[in-house]
Amino acid sequence: xxxxxxxxxxxxxxxxxxxxxxxxxxxxxxxxxxxxxxxxxxxxxxxxxxxxxxxxxxxxxxxxxxxxxxxxxxxxxxxxxxxxxxxxxxxxxxxxxxxxxxxxxxxxxxxxxxxxxxxxxxxxxxxxxxxxxxxxxxxxxxxxxxxxxxxxxxxxxxxxxxxxxxxxxxxxxxxxxxxxxxxxx
Amino acid sequence: xxxxxxxxxxxxxxxxxxxxxxxxxxxxxxxxxxxxxxxxxxxxxxxxxxxxxxxxxxxxxxxxxxxxxxxxxxxxxxxxxxxxxxxxxxxxxxxxxxxxxxxxxxxxxxxxxxxxxxxxxxxxxxxxxxxxxxxxxxxxxxxxxxxxxxxxxxxxxxxxxxxxxxxxxxxxxxxxxxxxxxxxxxxxxxxxxxxxxxxxxxxxxxxxxxxxxxxxxxxxxxxxxxxxxxxxxxxxxxxxxxxxxxxxxxxxxxxxxxxxxxxxxxxxxxxxxxxxxxxxxxxxxxxxxxxxxxxxxxxxxxxxxxxxxxxxxxxxxxxxxxxxxxxxxxxxxxxxxxxxxxxxxxxxxxxxxxxxxxxx
Numbered sequence: 001x002x003x004x005x006x007x008x009x010x011x012x013x014x015x016x017x018x019x020x021x022x023x024x025x026x027x028x029x030x031x032x033x034x035x036x037x038x039x040x041x042x043x044x045x046x047x048x049x050x051x052x053x054x055x056x057x058x059x060x061x062x063x064x065x066x067x068x069x070x071x072x073x074x075x076x077x078x079x080x081x082x083x084x085x086x087x088x089x090x091x092x093x094x095x096x097x098x099x100x101x102x103x104x105x106x107x108x109x110x111x112x113x114x115x116x117x118x119x120x121x122x123x124x125x126x127x128x129x130x131x132x133x134x135x136x137x138x139x140x141x142x143x144x145x146x147x148x149x150x151x152x153x154x155x156x157x158x159x160x161x162x163x164x165x166x167x168x169x170x171x172x173x174x175x176x177x178x179x180x181x182x183x184x185x
Numbered sequence: 186x187x188x189x190x191x192x193x194x195x196x197x198x199x200x201x202x203x204x205x206x207x208x209x210x211x212x213x214x215x216x217x218x219x220x221x222x223x224x225x226x227x228x229x230x231x232x233x234x235x236x237x238x239x240x241x242x243x244x245x246x247x248x249x250x251x252x253x254x255x256x257x258x259x260x261x262x263x264x265x266x267x268x269x270x271x272x273x274x275x276x277x278x279x280x281x282x283x284x285x286x287x288x289x290x291x292x293x294x295x296x297x298x299x300x301x302x303x304x305x306x307x308x309x310x311x312x313x314x315x316x317x318x319x320x321x322x323x324x325x326x327x328x329x330x331x332x333x334x335x336x337x338x339x340x341x342x343x344x345x346x347x348x349x350x351x352x353x354x355x356x357x358x359x360x361x362x363x364x365x366x367x368x369x370x371x372x373x374x375x376x377x378x379x380x381x382x383x384x385x386x387x388x389x390x391x392x393x394x395x396x397x398x399x400x401x402x403x404x405x406x407x408x409x410x411x412x413x414x415x416x417x418x419x420x421x422x423x424x425x426x427x428x429x430x431x432x433x434x435x436x437x438x439x440x441x442x443x444x445x446x447x448x449x450x451x452x453x454x455x456x457x458x459x460x461x462x463x464x465x466x467x468x469x470x471x472x473x474x475x476x477x478x479x480x481x482x483x484x485x486x487x488x489x490x491x492x493x494x495x496x497x498x499x500x501x502x503x504x505x506x507x508x509x510x511x512x513x514x515x516x517x518x519x520x521x522x523x524x525x526x527x528x529x530x531x532x533x534x535x536x537x538x539x540x541x542x543x544x545x
Contacts, residue, residue, distance in 0.1 A: 013241035014279040043238060063333060063374055089374075092381045092420045098482075099423075102475045105521035108514075126528045127521065140283050142340035143385070145290070 002079055003031065005054065007151035008038030008087070008115035009135040012046050014064065016137035020149050020168050023136065027053045032153075034078060038115030038133065039087035040064050062087040062115070075107050079156045080182065084109035088116035088132070094143060097123045100130045110182050111154070111161065119144040120152070120165055122178050129180050131163060138168065159183075200248045204257035207247050211265040214240070219268045237276035244280040255288050256307060263318055271325045278318055282334050285315050286341050293345050305345075312342060312350050319357075328365035332358045332375055336382040343388045351386065352393050359400055369409040373417070376404055380420050387430055394433075398424045402442065411453035415469045419446040419476050426485060436487040439480055443488075446473050447496075458508070466512040467503050470496065471519050478526070482539065490542035497545065 005027070010016060018024075032054045039062025041047055047067070050057050061070035073086035084107035091099050095117040104112040110128040118141035120134035134150035141147055149168040154161050164177045194201070194210075201207055211218055217240050228236065244262055249255045259281065266277040289311050292304040315338050322331040335358040342351035358379065366375050380401055389397065401424065405417030422442035427433040450469035457465030474496045480488045500519060503509055523545050530540045 013238045013245070013276075015245075015283045017242050017245055043234075045235070045238070063378060064330075089381060090377050092377065093384050093423050094381050098479055101525075102472075102479065105475065105525060106472065106518045108517040108521055127524065140287055142286070142337050142382075145294075 002033050002156040004034045004036060004078060004083075004154040004156060005032045005151065006036045006038070006113050006131060006133045006154060007136040008133055009040045009062065009118050009139055009141075010042070010046055010137045011040055011064065011135070011139035012043055012137065014042060015139040016135075019136055020138070022168060022171075022173050023149065023151065023166070026166070026173075029053050034058070034076075036076075036083065036085050036113050038062065038085060038113060039070065040115065042066070058085060060085045060087050063089045073103075073107065075109055080159050081111055081156055081161060082109040084112045086112070086114050088114035095119065095121075095132075097121075097130060101125060101127070104128060104130060111180075113152075117141065117143045118147045120150045120167065122152075122163055122165065124178065124180060128182070129161075129163065129178075133165070134167070194243065194246065200246055201243075201258075202249045203254060204261045207258050207261045208265075210243070210247075211261070214243075218265055218273070220270060233272070234276075237273055240273075241276050241280045244277060245284065248284070252288060252292060252304075252307060255284075256310070259285055259288070259311070259314060263314060267318070267321055274322055274325055275327050275330060278322055279330070279334065281318060282315050282337070285311050286337060289341050289345065308345055309347070309350075312338065312347070316353075316357075326365065328361045329371055329375060332361045332366065333378060335361070336378055339382060340385065343386050346388060348388045348390065348393065351388050352397075355383070355397055359397075362404060369413075372404075372408055373413050376401070376408065376417050377420065380405070380417065380424065384423050384427075387427075406445065406449070411449055411456065412469060415446045415449040415453065416472065418442055418449060419473055422446075422476060422480070426480065426483060428483070434485075436480075436485040439485055440487040443473060443476055443480075446476075454503075462508075463510040464503065464506065464508045465510070466515045467500050467509070468512060468515040468518065470500050470503070471515060471522060474500065475522060478522075482529075482536070490539075493543055497543070 012018065029052055033056065035050055035054045035057045037050060037059040039060045042064045058074055058076060059070050060074050061072055072090060073084065075082060075084045084104060086103060091103050093099060100112060100114060112130045114132055117132060118135040118139060119132060121132045123130040131152055133152040135147050136149055136151045138147045138149035151166055153164045160181045162177055162179055164175055167174050201210055217236055247258050247262055249258055262281050266281060269277055289308050292308050295304050319331050319334045335354045339351045339354035342354060362375055366372055383397055383401055402421045405421055406414055408414045408417055419442060422439045425435040425438035450473060453469060454464050457463060477488055477493050477496060481493060526540060526543060526545050529536050
């Protein structure tokens with residue numbers, strides 16, 4: 001069982017103050033093996049904080065990130081799964097699932113994690129899953145009205161991944177999940 | 186001293202809810218807001234960033250639920266941060282802009298028909314404030330940040346059905362692009378922000394829309410590197426076919442974009458041949474193929490199975506050719522595209538019918 005935290009679009013300190021306290025108390029160091037961040041942190045403090053939660057941190061560049069070393073996209077293998085990460089402002093139309101599926105084909109990954117819209121989505125199709133963990137701080141978005149803070153935790157176990165989404169709605173953390181099983185290569 | 190005050194306020198989590206209190210707080214922390222010759226501390230860059238980050242967060246906490254009071258707060262914040270000087274503006278302007286956009290959205294979501302005129306007047310005033318504030322960023326200068334903020338405002342104006350305001354924001358964004366964004370990497374990012382935002386606009390009449398799309402396609406074709414040109418041009422194809430808007434469905438222009446992208450990909454191949462002796466990767470062609478499939482499925486009449494078949498054959502013959510250098514990434518992409526076509530064929534119904542004429 002490998003736990004992968006996926007989050008992004010925090011926009012600290014332009015549009016948000018901090019992660020919600022209820023989220024921070026869940027992100028205990030040592031419990032998570034990998035962090036995937038879609039981008040738009042936007043400050044070094046956020047990067048440093050995420051590193052304390054888990055040292056294996058992968059970040060892609062959002063349009064407001066100033067760190068020149070964040071790549072436009074990234075692929076990594078965790079267990080049996082190939083994951084791809086990209087902020088998503090590069091994929092037009094923004095949030096369009098078919099265009100995101102094209103990026104998924106291009107990166108040749110089972111799981112594609114993107115952000116930018118601040119809207120949680122998990123889209124299952126024949127070739128894999130496209131996940132958007134939303135905005136971890138509920139930051140303002142011109143694309144999505146009424147953003148609730150959200151993040152995703154993936155539990156990778158063999159050929160199966162369970163995707164848990166945590167959303168802060170009216171002060172309470174709600175959890176939902178979807179299952180995905182890949183056929184052996 | 187000011188740092189301690191700021192940290193205390195944030196720990197308590199309370200909002201600073203009147204313009205008067207905002208004024209008082211800014212007075213208290215004036216050392217953070219602008220330079221004072223005699224009290225000027227030499228902060229190193231990291232400390233300065235941290236300090237301004239605090240100020241940015243404080244600005245976010247200056248909030249009232251009452252729109253009239255919030256407008257006063259916004260004006261007060263603007264008054265203070267504009268004295269901050271070039272180093273501080275990139276930190277303090279964005280949070281003010283987003284606070285303002287949040288208020289605009291609140292006004293726009295008001296269903297109350299009684300206050301509609303007042304709301305509209307206030308919204309227009311708020312748009313003037315954001316324009317003035319972003320304009321000041323030119324003194325720093327931070328053109329990429331300013332351009333991004335103009336585009337955010339354009340979306341807000343779009344949501345408020347204010348076509349001239351939205352057009353003006355785009356104009357300012359385009360001027361910045363043409364005059365200030367010179368770094369080729371920055372141009373690529375920025376052009377995608379422009380295309381992505383424009384793609385979402387529903388407010389523009391035909392003439393305004395044409396003017397803006399024409400410019401966007403032009404910028405795309407003039408990016409420095411051919412692969413970047415190709416990608417930006419095919420991204421522009423989405424400007425001419427909107428799912429959620431029947432009046433913006435111009436298959437002819439979609440096809441023109443994709444063909445233009447293909448010509449650029451060709452040119453890129455030829456350059457590769459000429460300079461490196463090998464015909465480079467077919468990657469761009471595979472990307473364009475995927476875009477053809479996208480529009481084919483949308484039912485764009487000008488995107489035909491024949492066109493798609495032709496491109497598939499071009500890709501397979503080029504890949505097999507003796508002059509082509511192997512590219513595992515392109516091969517993997519083509520393989521997953523072929524798998525996708527096969528999935529669609531196996532779906533049955535209308536989708537499978539469409540894919541009947543495409544052979545892989």
